[in-house]
Amino acid sequence: xxxxxxxxxxxxxxxxxxxxxxxxxxxxxxxxxxxxxxxxxxxxxxxxxxxxxxxxxxxxxxxxxxxxxxxxxxxxxxxxxxxxxxxxxxxxxxxxxxxxxxxxxxxxxxxxxxxxxxxxxxxxxxxxxxxxxxxxx
Amino acid sequence: xxxxxxxxxxxxxxxxxxxxxxxxxxxxxxxxxxxxxxxxxxxxxxxxxxxxxxxxxxxxxxxxxxxxxxxxxxxxxxxxxxxxxxxxxxxxxxxxxxxxxxxxxxxxxxxxxxxxxxxxxxxxxxxxxxxxxxxxxxxxxxxxxxxxxxxxxxxxxxxxxxxxxxxxxxxxxxxxxxxxxxxxxxxxxxxxxxxxxxxxxxxxxxxxxxxxxxxxxxxxxxxxxxxxxxxxxxxxxxxxxxxxxxxxxxxxxxxxxxxxxxxxxxxxxxxxxxxxxxxxxxxxxxxxxxxxxxxxxxxxxxxxxxxxxxxxxx
Numbered sequence: 183x184x185x186x187x188x189x190x191x192x193x194x195x196x197x198x199x200x201x202x203x204x205x206x207x208x209x210x211x212x213x214x215x216x217x218x219x220x221x222x223x224x225x226x227x228x229x230x231x232x233x234x235x236x237x238x239x240x241x242x243x244x245x246x247x248x249x250x251x252x253x254x255x256x257x258x259x260x261x262x263x264x265x266x267x268x269x270x271x272x273x274x275x276x277x278x279x280x281x282x283x284x285x286x287x288x289x290x291x292x293x294x295x296x297x298x299x300x301x302x303x304x305x306x307x308x309x310x311x312x313x314x315x316x317x318x319x
Numbered sequence: 320x321x322x323x324x325x326x327x328x329x330x331x332x333x334x335x336x337x338x339x340x341x342x343x344x345x346x347x348x349x350x351x352x353x354x355x356x357x358x359x360x361x362x363x364x365x366x367x368x369x370x371x372x373x374x375x376x377x378x379x380x381x382x383x384x385x386x387x388x389x390x391x392x393x394x395x396x397x398x399x400x401x402x403x404x405x406x407x408x409x410x411x412x413x414x415x416x417x418x419x420x421x422x423x424x425x426x427x428x429x430x431x432x433x434x435x436x437x438x439x440x441x442x443x444x445x446x447x448x449x450x451x452x453x454x455x456x457x458x459x460x461x462x463x464x465x466x467x468x469x470x471x472x473x474x475x476x477x478x479x480x481x482x483x484x485x486x487x488x489x490x491x492x493x494x495x496x497x498x499x500x501x502x503x504x505x506x507x508x509x510x511x512x513x514x515x516x517x518x519x520x521x522x523x524x525x526x527x528x529x530x531x532x533x534x535x536x537x538x539x540x541x542x543x544x545x546x547x548x549x550x551x552x553x554x555x556x557x558x559x560x561x562x563x564x565x566x567x568x569x570x571x572x573x574x575x576x577x578x579x580x581x582x583x584x585x586x587x588x589x590x591x592x593x594x595x596x597x598x599x600x601x602x603x604x605x606x607x608x609x610x611x612x613x614x615x616x617x618x619x620x621x622x623x624x625x626x627x628x629x630x631x632x633x
Binding site for chain 1: 431463469471499500501502503504616617618620622623626627628629631632633
């Protein structure tokens with residue numbers, strides 16, 4: 183038990199440390215790709231979530247007005263930003279393919295089905311907010 | 320212990336196990352840093368049996384250089400010392416700067432543009448032959464399309480900077496440079512560098528590669544890595560459009576002092592440069608955690624550059 187308690191304490195400390203992450207450097211200008219003054223919102227099911235460089239991606243299957251399935255790709259902030267928004271794996275219990283989501287994002291300026299994730303609403307009503315702050319975190 | 324608490328701990332432990340290791344390393348920082356001044360050395364310098372310093376270790380300090388390379392701004396010869404003051408490490412001059420390194424709610428346009436300018440004010444710049452000045456300027460201006468390493472290609476040498484891991488063996492060294500998604504998006508590179516007294520392969524017999532043919536030797540306590548045989552598809556510094564020819568010759572110097580490793584690279588390329596250029600020294604910190612291991616880096620898949628609609632860039 184004592185050992186478990188120590189483990190828990192250490193892990194909690196570790197999580198706290200993770201929250202104070204350094205600024206994230208983007209490999210491209212956010213405003214060169216996304217309109218930071220507008221937003222777009224779509225609902226659908228999670229196709230995949232990928233932890234990759236230089237940006238992680240959430241891909242969502244969205245039905246268009248004719249009922250045809252379209253893929254939307256949403257760029258994610260770093261893992262620290264997801265944790266700050268309360269979306270660590272422990273909090274969310276794991277977002278998995280097939281989950282119903284509503285995504286609000288900064289729309290791509292080239293009109294493609296893509297955006298920069300700002301808010302994610304999951305099936306049970308919980309909403310996670312992400313902000314693009316001055317340091318791009 | 321109540322079962323719910325136990326479950327919570329186990330859930331957190333499981334989450335940590337499953338989170339990509341590189342993400343943890345990239346974002347592990349026990350100190351909220353508000354400057355990026357090069358770290359100061361402390362502790363003894365370990366030595367191997369023949370008396371040379373032992374460079375073996377995970378040289379990612381507090382995780383900084385898995386985000387990119389250590390002290391990315393210092394890489395361009397700059398050290399952010401406070402919210403509004405930056406030091407040019409080459410000249411020593413202080414530069415009043417827009418408060419880039421701040422928590423104040425500036426909007427992204429201001430912040431990004433200020434950072435882009437700041438990265439270019441360092442005074443230590445390579446001098447190209449006049450006929451290439453326009454080309455270098457255009458490569459930098461159009462770096463969204465032109466940067467050869469920003470779409471998950473290798474950064475090359477010396478752009479990759481200090482390796483995040485050095486393994487020192489009697490007759491060779493292993494250098495590992497994890498892929499990154501910071502200022503540029505690059506894939507993992509490794510180098511196996513002999514230190515057995517061999518000579519270079521004649522340049523004309525080498526196919527140009529991203530890390531070239533590196534051969535190491537000691538000059539006193541400094542490890543010197545001499546490399547040629549490069550592809551021309553890299554830039555030799557983080558920013559600026561600094562292209563080079565296949566005849567580039569790079570001399571890197573690694574000097575360990577306690578828990579720090581100081582690195583410089585000298586670039587000789589008479590095809591395009593008027594004179595050799597040496598980077599401003601960069602300093603990496605040994606990872607202070609006992610038993611530190613180099614984590615797996617995330618795979619790189621670039622999907623943004625084809626959607627970019629303006630010339631703004633890093």
